[in-house]
Amino acid sequence: xxxxxxxxxxxxxxxxxxxxxxxxxxxxxxxxxxxxxxxxxxxxxxxxxxxxxxxxxxxxxxxxxxxxxxxxxxxxxxxxxxxxxxxxxxxxxxxx
Numbered sequence: 204x205x206x207x208x209x210x211x212x213x214x215x216x217x218x219x220x221x222x223x224x225x226x227x228x229x230x231x232x233x234x235x236x237x238x239x240x241x242x243x244x245x246x247x248x249x250x251x252x253x254x255x256x257x258x259x260x261x262x263x264x265x266x267x268x269x270x271x272x273x274x275x276x277x278x279x280x281x282x283x284x285x286x287x288x289x290x291x292x293x294x295x296x297x298x299x
Contacts, residue, residue, distance in 0.1 A: 207260050208236040208247050214267050216245040219297055226290040231257040240294065254286035254294070266298055273298050 211232060219240065228240040229252035239248040256273075258266070262281040265271040273295040276282035284291045 205232075205235045207232055208238055211263060211267070212238050212245050212247055215240065215298075218267065219245060224294060224297060226254070226287070226293065227252045228290060228294050229255045230263070231255060232263050233257060233259045235260055252286065254284060254288070254290040256291065256294070257283040257285070 211230070215230075215238065221244075224240045224242065226241070227250075229237055229249065230240065231237045231249075236247065237249040239246055239250055239252065258276065258281060262271065262276055266273050266276060266282070271281070273282060273291075277284055277291075
């Protein structure tokens with residue numbers, strides 16, 4: 204697991220807290236790896252998911268830092284979404 208993914212797991216877990224996520228989402232950080240977000244929390248992994256979000260490390264960090272809204276990242280082409288758009292919107296609410 205890359206340092207970027209390790210740091211992302213910690214940052215996302217802190218942001219989501221103990222509530223987890225209603226569904227299964229995968230966030231692919233281009234060139235670094237993937238992490239899973241589900242009811243148990245956040246962990247590194249590349250399993251099947253309801254929705255897969257893909258971005259580069261810079262965009263992912265900007266979303267975590269609140270510098271860019273996930274919806275704006277998607278609309279500007281910096282964030283790709285494949286799968287359940289409803290799950291993506293719920294995840295966007297958690298990240299915002």
